Amino acid sequence: MNEVFTVPKEPEATSAPRISDWRRFRRVFFQRKLVIFGVVVLVILVLTAIFAPLIAPHDPYLNSLPERLQSPSAKHILGTDDLGRDTFSRLVYGARTALYVGFGTVVISAIVGMILGLLAGYLGGIINAVIMRVMDALMGFPMLVLALLLAAVLGGGLQNVIIALSIATLPGYTRLMCSETLSVKENEYIMAQKAIGSKSIRTMVRHVLPNAFQPSLVLITTMLGNVILAEAGLSFIGIGIQPPGAAWGSMAAVGYRFLESQPLLAFAPSIAIMLVVFAFNMVGDGLRDALDPRLRGTL
Amino acid sequence: MTAQGTACDVRPASELLWVEDLHTEFRVEGGVVHAVNGVSYTLDEREIIGIVGESGCGKSVSQLSVIQLIRNPGRIAAGKVWFEGVNLLDYRPNGAEMRAIRGAKIGMIFQEPMTSLNPVLTIGRQLTESLELHLGMTRKEARDRAVELLDQVGIPSARTRLDDYPHQFSGGMRQRVMIAIGVACQPKMVIADEPTTALDCTTQAQLLELMLSTIEGCRGALVLVTHNLGVVARYAHRIYIMYAGRIVEQGLCRDIFYKPSHPYTIGLLKSVPRLDEAHGRRLVPIDGRPPSLIDMPPTCAFLPRCLEAGERCRREPMPELKAVEGEGHMVRCYMREEGAGE
Numbered sequence: 001m002n003e004v005f006t007v008p009k010e011p012e013a014t015s016a017p018r019i020s021d022w023r024r025f026r027r028v029f030f031q032r033k034l035v036i037f038g039v040v041v042l043v044i045l046v047l048t049a050i051f052a053p054l055i056a057p058h059d060p061y062l063n064s065l066p067e068r069l070q071s072p073s074a075k076h077i078l079g080t081d082d083l084g085r086d087t088f089s090r091l092v093y094g095a096r097t098a099l100y101v102g103f104g105t106v107v108i109s110a111i112v113g114m115i116l117g118l119l120a121g122y123l124g125g126i127i128n129a130v131i132m133r134v135m136d137a138l139m140g141f142p143m144l145v146l147a148l149l150l151a152a153v154l155g156g157g158l159q160n161v162i163i164a165l166s167i168a169t170l171p172g173y174t175r176l177m178c179s180e181t182l183s184v185k186e187n188e189y190i191m192a193q194k195a196i197g198s199k200s201i202r203t204m205v206r207h208v209l210p211n212a213f214q215p216s217l218v219l220i221t222t223m224l225g226n227v228i229l230a231e232a233g234l235s236f237i238g239i240g241i242q243p244p245g246a247a248w249g250s251m252a253a254v255g256y257r258f259l260e261s262q263p264l265l266a267f268a269p270s271i272a273i274m275l276v277v278f279a280f281n282m283v284g285d286g287l288r289d290a291l292d293p294r295l296r297g298t299l
Numbered sequence: 300m301t302a303q304g305t306a307c308d309v310r311p312a313s314e315l316l317w318v319e320d321l322h323t324e325f326r327v328e329g330g331v332v333h334a335v336n337g338v339s340y341t342l343d344e345r346e347i348i349g350i351v352g353e354s355g356c357g358k359s360v361s362q363l364s365v366i367q368l369i370r371n372p373g374r375i376a377a378g379k380v381w382f383e384g385v386n387l388l389d390y391r392p393n394g395a396e397m398r399a400i401r402g403a404k405i406g407m408i409f410q411e412p413m414t415s416l417n418p419v420l421t422i423g424r425q426l427t428e429s430l431e432l433h434l435g436m437t438r439k440e441a442r443d444r445a446v447e448l449l450d451q452v453g454i455p456s457a458r459t460r461l462d463d464y465p466h467q468f469s470g471g472m473r474q475r476v477m478i479a480i481g482v483a484c485q486p487k488m489v490i491a492d493e494p495t496t497a498l499d500c501t502t503q504a505q506l507l508e509l510m511l512s513t514i515e516g517c518r519g520a521l522v523l524v525t526h527n528l529g530v531v532a533r534y535a536h537r538i539y540i541m542y543a544g545r546i547v548e549q550g551l552c553r554d555i556f557y558k559p560s561h562p563y564t565i566g567l568l569k570s571v572p573r574l575d576e577a578h579g580r581r582l583v584p585i586d587g588r589p590p591s592l593i594d595m596p597p598t599c600a601f602l603p604r605c606l607e608a609g610e611r612c613r614r615e616p617m618p619e620l621k622a623v624e625g626e627g628h629m630v631r632c633y634m635r636e637e638g639a640g641e
């Protein structure tokens with residue numbers, strides 16, 4: 001599915017229009033200040049998650065009851081929680097959890113959802129009916145309620161949260177891919193492809209998928225934000241990431257109890273959640289604008 | 300009676316393709332569209348035939364039926380398509396045998412060069428696809444062959460253009476690429492479905508010549524589907540005139556042009572300008588519209604628009620194809636039968 005972005009290897013092949021396409025993409029994408037802000041936040045987030053052990057000044061899981069509920073100080077720049085764990089370190093490790101859940105969920109649900117959508121749209125008939133009715137049933141529940149239900153059934157923990165959220169977000173990808181496939185497969189070049197004797201699976205993967213892929217890309221970016229938010233929600237009410245795991249949602253839940261004495265304990269993770277979700281949505285918006293063919297040739 | 304008229308199960312050896320009594324229909328809301336109603340035709344090796352008719356007369360559908368590319372809700376209701384001694388309709392539409400025919404033995408050139416190429420793949424990848432698929436070439440071999448093909452269809456600096464995308468080509472260039480794809484595997488026959496309709500006149504002639512010489516180069520036969528009599532006049536050996544899903548007249552090119560027999564053919568010829576006629580002749584359009592293919596009249600389908608219709612035409616069902624003067628010249632009209640109208 002990376003075909004859309006394959007950069008030709010031979011230098012002779014890089015002819016003018018493709019470069020200007022890429023330039024146009026960058027220009028539209030970075031045109032809005034908020035998109036730049038979003039990209040910066042996400043870069044910081046990813047770096048934080050990768051280098052968490054280097055950045056975090058303390059062990060995020062180390063209880064130290066004498067130091068419980070401290071205010072910010074030189075040693076604990078964001079203070080400590082009710083078990084004396086360093087809030088900043090937990091926040092840094094929370095970035096890992098958030099990204100892990102976000103990307104894990106999106107990768108699983110996007111791949112499975114897009115395959116199902118492609119099959120449903122391209123093959124039609126009974127396969128389409130079965131897949132899409134199941135998706136309709138899943139869509140009948142609000143995403144968070146469905147995730148809640150599944151997480152409650154599966155039990156907490158990182159893996160189960162990812163599975164629950166993947167199933168809950170599956171229908172979006174499937175429907176989008178299905179509708180795109182339906183329109184793409186009517187194109188003459190698909191008929192031309194069949195006329196040279198290509199197999200259905202080959203036609204689907206090489207010709208339909210790359211043409212039907214772009215809208216899903218935007219959905220993936222926005223979904224990352226939504227999924228991180230949903231994970232925080234699940235962790236907040238206690239059926240997501242289980243203690244002592246560092247997750248922003250559960251941190252906020254703990255901090256909520258000490259809102260009056262240690263407001264930072266709730267605010268720090270909440271602000272982190274807000275920033276990241278906002279950043280993902282901005283980048284998603286920017287991506288949508290930049291990929292929108294109606295804006296081609298403008299600016 | 301010639302081969303078309305006799306319903307025997309033995310395929311005559313001389314013909315490459317023999318379509319026999321083909322019926323293709325589309326089930327839609329409000330009835331069944333009988334797009335192709337018992338079409339029979341033959342194509343010899345290295346022959347060029349023209350299939351002519353106005354929009355919606357079933358000419359494209361009849362061709363897509365040959366390689367079983369009829370989409371839902373369409374289906375081939377009856378008929379046989381003998382190709383190299385086997386009935387293609389015995390194969391499953393998406394089975395391996397059918398796929399091995401498409402592209403390899405029967406090439407197809409589509410009408411719309413602007414939309415018949417995949418916008419996200421390079422020309423090279425689209426050209427090499429059938430080479431790798433049918434001839435088992437490696438990527439490298441296929442690329443070399445693709446360069447040759449592009450050269451052959453007159454695309455300058457073919458090797459570099461291989462890595463360009465379709466939007467970097469003009470309409471005429473894309474149609475050249477389509478021709479290259481169509482003949483890539485040196486098929487026994489090529490179906491060209493209105494290959495020049497989307498191009499302007501100057502490129503049309505150029506591309507037709509190119510297409511013919513390329514197909515001749517690989518010793519293939521050609522089915523030229525068009526609504527433009529001028530296109531087939533020059534190149535086709537034999538012509539089939541279609542109307543409302545049936546062949547109404549067939550014969551050698553010269554018979555169709557100099558001794559047209561069916562009133563529809565005569566009408567078609569009167570409606571296009573000709574260079575070999577005196578100036579000042581007025582072009583005569585054919586009044587009216589073709590009948591709905593959902594509920595076809597029991598009588599001759601051309602009756603409402605026919606200028607020569609007689610008593611018998613109104614009374615009797617659709618006439619059969621009957622031989623008239625000229626080699627293999629047949630016409631579906633009561634007014635041309637023995638003793639009629641005279």
